[in-house]
Amino acid sequence: MDTAVLPIEEGTNNKKQTNTKEQQRLVALPSSLSEGEEEDEGLLAFSEHQEEETELLVVEDDDTMPKRPKKINKKKPLLSSQPHYYYFSSHFTNKWTTRAKELYSQLTIHEISGSVGDLGTFIPLAVALARQNAIALAPTLFWAGFANVMTGCAWDVPMGVQPMKAIAATAIAHELTNKTQVTIAGIFMGLFMIALSITKGIELVNWLVPTPVVSGIQMGVGINLAIRGLVMIQGLSWWSEIDCIGLALIVALACLYLLREPTTPAPTTTTTTSNENEESNSRKTSSAPPPRPVGLYLFGLGLVLAMFHLLFAQATTADTTPQGWQPIIVWALQGATWDDWKRGLLQGALPQLPLTTLNSVVSVCCLAHNLYPEKRKTTTDTDAVVSRREVSLSVGFMNLILCPLGAMPCCHGAGGLAGQHKFGARHGASVVFLGGCKMILALLLGKYLLKVLEALPTSILGLMLVVCGHELAVMGWTVLAKEHQSSAEQGNIPRKGVVVALLTVIVDVGLHKTHYAALTGWIAYMVYGDGMKEYAAQWQKIRSGDAGQYSPVARSKEGSADPLQVT
Structure with a gap:
């Protein structure tokens, strides 16, 4: 914070000056709080938007020694000139304006x-x-x-x-x-x-x-x-x-x-990048x-x-269309x-x-x-x-x-x-x-x-x-195929996931009850798919803080293992 004070003519023995005009010193003071005053944290959040004001103060010299320049703190009332809601509404408006343009x-x-x-x-x-x-x-x-x-x-x-x-x-x-x-x-x-x-x-x-x-x-x-x-x-x-x-x-x-479906380019012969090319192609196809x-x-x-x-059909006598607005x-x-x-x-x-x-x-x-x-x-x-x-x-x-x-x-x-x-x-x-x-x-x-x-x-x-x-059924089969491949890579029996999924499908289609189908699939997973071992292993990872995925079965990277973690 810069202040400009005009220099005072110094006498060798600190005597009074003989000038006929009264000496004036122009002091540039910023509009900030004086030393020792506590600044309100709430107002400081908005003080960045305030332009600093400076004013020229004329201090008359007298017969005494030069005194310390007076400090004047003039500040516009923040709450009256720029209220709180202005900043919040401005931020909200800018955000939704950007989204509307997108x-x-x-x-x-x-x-x-x-x-x-x-x-x-x-x-x-x-x-x-x-x-x-x-x-x-x-x-x-x-x-x-x-x-x-x-x-x-x-x-x-x-x-x-x-x-x-x-x-x-x-x-x-x-x-x-x-x-x-x-x-x-x-x-x-x-x-x-x-x-x-x-x-x-x-x-x-x-x-x-x-x-x-x-x-x-x-x-x-x-x-x-x-x-x-x-x-x-x-x-x-x-x-x-x-x-x-x-x-x-x-x-x-x-x-x-x-x-x-659009045709995807043929895979490259390089084995080290085959997975990356496959993932890139799948992303392009999806988007x-x-x-x-x-x-x-x-x-x-x-x-x-x-x-x-509507134009050419014959009018029926039993018209139940509601009348009025x-x-x-x-x-x-x-x-x-x-x-x-x-x-x-x-x-x-x-x-x-x-x-x-x-x-x-x-x-x-x-x-x-x-x-x-x-x-x-x-x-x-x-x-x-x-x-x-x-x-x-x-x-x-x-x-x-x-x-x-x-x-x-x-x-x-x-x-x-x-x-x-x-x-x-x-x-x-x-x-x-x-x-x-x-x-x-x-x-x-x-x-x-x-x-x-x-x-x-x-x-x-x-x-x-x-x-x-x-399309929904195809995407469900795609998820199952990825799970099938993941189980095979981990040395598990891929057939287990297929059996669990198809039992879920059979109950859902036969009874038209999704909750019955989910319960049937979960029981089949626990009994036929070694679900107890998977849950026990995953629970140990959660307790030790070393859980990689949130599901007992390793899904594609989709979330945290902790079932109570905020997502």
């Missing part, structure tokens, strides 16, 4: 094509629930779009927002008899998922479920989705209408041709979108056929009774909890880890692309906050991620675009939403669902 730069034709990848699941379930009067369609579509936008901004992966299938199936089967019970089931699911994230229980679940079981869950859920799509198509006629089985077959052949936006072609064809259906915000808990709360918990939330925990958190994080190896966070303790605790919190708050406002219970399903990836999505821009479209449609169409969504051809939606399920 999303805009990532929005390509392939991202738009991939955004429709999970509509094969969303639209049929939403329409079925709306027909059962189990949800209000306009608020459901609006808040699902809002959740899509928030998800795409938070994560740079095409994480879908899908209906909770167990709750939807229960409502369609009339076990949940009204909208209030469906809403309450979603609220309880939100509370459960938040508790699992805060208490790190989701990490314990992830640590307990071995890789073959996760692979079996992915394959089982994928096969179930594909079967559901085939059943939708099977209910159509062969050729009597435009929306028919013949159309589905023609479009399916086109998809087989257009969605072919490269398909050469053509097939999802956009499919959905565009569906929209054209829906328009023809449909609000996008409703209080879904109005008139809730004790019986509604009990049925929502017992019939809705509890059957859904295992499916959401395994498929919408553990499985979807594993899938993102394998689909996007180039996005692994190598600078942190875990290299997971998306943290399990973050996903659990997202599902929890999404249902706890939005369900009372009219939203349908939703989660981040692995099928949605697989479908959007298959059709070309690689970034969060795809789901942001999809969410914006959902919100706009909910605001503009209102009472016509149900009629428009019902007009979309079942053959196209069913085929999209088959493609999503197929």
Whole structure:
């Protein structure tokens, strides 16, 4: 801190000077605190933004000896000129402005094509629930779009927002008899998922479920989705209408041709770099979108056929379309009774909890880890692309906050991620675009939403669902193949993992109960796959602080061995 003091003319005997003018000394003083004063730590955090002030002080000389220059501390009030919230809001605005620019730069034709990848699941379930009067369609579509936008901004992966299938199936089967019970089931699911994230229980679940079981869950859920799509198509006629089985077959052949995997370059002859070349090629294949936006072609064809259906179909006398403007915000808990709360918990939330925990958190994080190896966070303790605790919190708050406002219970399903990836999505821009479209449609169409969504051809939606399920099953098999290779390299019997995974698939496909399948696979792993030895060895590593992976089976580098470690 520099101060400039004009020199005082010195006399040899310290006598008074005979100048007729009064001598003046200009002292430059900074606006800082004087010595000995304690500086407030809270104000110092913002004092860096304050410009230092200097002022010229005139000190008159008199007949006495030169005195020490006076120090004047003048400082603008920080809190009145630049309040605290200015800095926090500025930082928040800059962060989201940067993210918005990234999303805009990532929005390509392939991202738009991939955004429709999970509509094969969303639209049929939403329409079925709306027909059962189990949800209000306009608020459901609006808040699902809002959740899509928030998800795409938070994560740079095409994480879908899908209906909770167990709750939807229960409502369609009339076990949940009204909208209030469906809403309450979603609220309880939100509370459960938040508790699992805060208490790190989701990490314990992830640590307990071995890789073959996760692979079996992915394959089982994928096969179930594909079967559901085939059943939708099977209910159509062969050729009597435009929306028919013949159309589905023609479009399916086109998809087989257009969605072919890109060819990878031939491996080099150098043995020392073969693994690196293989990993590099797999990353390029994973990150490269398909050469053509097939999802956009499919959905565009569906929209054209829906328009023809709406324009030329004969008007029916039994038109159940709601009349008047449909609000996008409703209080879904109005008139809730004790019986509604009990049925929502017992019939809705509890059957859904295992499916959401395994498929919408553990499985979807594993899938993102394998689909996007180039996005692994190598600078942190875990290299997971998306943290399990973050996903659990997202599902929890999404249902706890939005369900009372009219939203349908939703989660981040692995099928949605697989479908959007298959059709070309690689970034969060795809789901942001999809969410914006959902919100706009909910605001503009209102009472016509149900009629428009019902007009979309079942053959196209069913085929999209088959493609999503197929991609999820393929990724589950890929995880199993990596586990098979890892077990062979470690000298273990590769067949054990295959047996455990296929038992999981059989129970999942046969009973349509993911939690039964996971329990069966875990028991098979403990008995047939020497799981007791694996858990004992891993627990010893955790106690000694020398654990390399969080799972009893060595997965690809995805996290910590400690099931209670924050990820």
